[in-house]
Amino acid sequence: MEIGIDSFAAAMFNDTEDKATRNANAIAQLLERIEYADQAGLDVFGIGEHHRKEFLDSAPTMILAAAAARTKRIRLTSAVTVISAADPVRVFQNFATLDLISNGRAEIVAGRGSFIEAYPLFGYKLEDYDALFAEKLNLLLTIRDNEVVTWSGRFRAPLRNQAIYPRPVQPSMPVWLGVGGTPQSFVRAGTLGLPLMVAIIGGETHRFRPLIDLYREAGAKAGHAPDRLKVGLHSIGYVGNTTREATNDFYPGYAEVFTKIGRERGWPPVTRTQYDAQTGPTGALLIGSPQEVAEKILRHSEALGGVSRVTFQMDQAALPQEKLLKSIELIGNQLIPLIRQH
């Protein structure tokens, strides 16, 4: 099982420097965490894509390119690329270049995004939400699999016998499907034989089993070998020396951020009782001691029929850099060995 971290490159709002310096520092600290994760032996680091003030990741491949120049082994991925609102030609060019810079460590997680700002910003209609994703994904895979492409669709100018450069180092750049809770998305990933990255950021993880079964059944029906049908898990997580320390450290920032997002989406404010339930044995939040979180990951993996990759999203709770670095170190030196010896 691969273990990694995902970040949305949160902007900084809480200190006294001017805005530009703050945000340059936020990026410098994020790059330091990626370097640290590489050195601590983590397998993968992902950067999200958002087009709003709270995040600095509207151009995630730029951050990944900078990270590629400072790391040696860790795989670098989007988490997710909002492919629906992007031009797959540019997306492929960015990731192929990342693959050259990183010498074969680039991956794409393509998704529809959980926020919707990208649609009006790039001139798309939310009513085309599903058609956009299907068409753009199809073009991305076509470009991945063919140097010279002839293609036409509704949402992008046609390509007639046109070549897309550069070509990546990897013979076939990994493209995962990043999904939330929509059953059709699980079926689509299975039918296409694409690895599946499931975001489970609340509730109980084992409840996703029926959706994962849908994925595996669709994959089998379409004739894809079981080893192609990999499942990854993106969850909010944070590892501390003890479970008590980790849960207490993480709560204040978590409550603030998710109460704020909840206000936009009509969720009730976060409560500590609810948080404690989700940090419990079957809850989605991967927060605790290395031992406890390792056991939880293995429990989730068993409940879902086997998980190939788990990524922690830990930097939305505005914890100080030294706490985040310590958490990465604990994941590399303690949690990963516990998972591997299992």
Add this chain to the structure above:
Amino acid sequence: MEIGIDSFAAAMFNDTEDKATRNANAIAQLLERIEYADQAGLDVFGIGEHHRKEFLDSAPTMILAAAAARTKRIRLTSAVTVISAADPVRVFQNFATLDLISNGRAEIVAGRGSFIEAYPLFGYKLEDYDALFAEKLNLLLTIRDNEVVTWSGRFRAPLRNQAIYPRPVQPSMPVWLGVGGTPQSFVRAGTLGLPLMVAIIGGETHRFRPLIDLYREAGAKAGHAPDRLKVGLHSIGYVGNTTREATNDFYPGYAEVFTKIGRERGWPPVTRTQYDAQTGPTGALLIGSPQEVAEKILRHSEALGGVSRVTFQMDQAALPQEKLLKSIELIGNQLIPLIRQH
């Protein structure tokens, strides 16, 4: 006067490794040259944009982001961004992210491109060549100058009170106009009060004086202060220990590449006589000893009424990496001091 280097990230074709490894090596060597230029005290490094097999720079900001992560002082620019075929929102997001990664060292040179592959690849018509450039440049500058934008045009979905993030470190990200020999382009740059980057890759440099005068006159007429009307020069160049060594080293690769490009554009094959004329005192090629090239740059600057930036394009002639590094070292340690003491 600032001195720098521009590269088009030439793909490698002449060795025995497989294609992907070759191209990853080409990028690794390019990043090494940028690091070296930073350490040698050069002021700026630029990456071009091309969408063809011979070059690896279809996503130039990715290469610049990797370079930003490995350098401390050198400014990082496009050379040029083919803005006509791009979405200015994505372009700005990429460069603003570069500015955060580099802590305020990003610049954009916006141009129409000297090759035309980008137009059909992104669904644009060559007949809109000029209208595309004017509109996209206008949107780029609007986004640069305003966090929240309301805008509409012919070639891109409208923006209605929409914010573009992240914002850069620099209060106003430098946007230069990259031009060839079209008089209207010089007038446009002057009228807009944008710094001008002129590509002079052949002939005699002083012959551009009337066009540069057009730029300065248009700028004065539009009310821009003379110090805003900066002129930069992008030329093919290479510095060696002696003029004889530099010109002989550079010729074979130069002849091959420009004979090949000439075939597409209907130019006659390159000859040594012609090359020798252009490496002479008034020719455009900045090839020779540090002393000779420094004198030539000062001569060109005087002939053009003052030049603020000169960039050398040196890596298209397929010279080995050690020769290019040596050239960068000579530029930093010998040529720049000669220019500065003038």
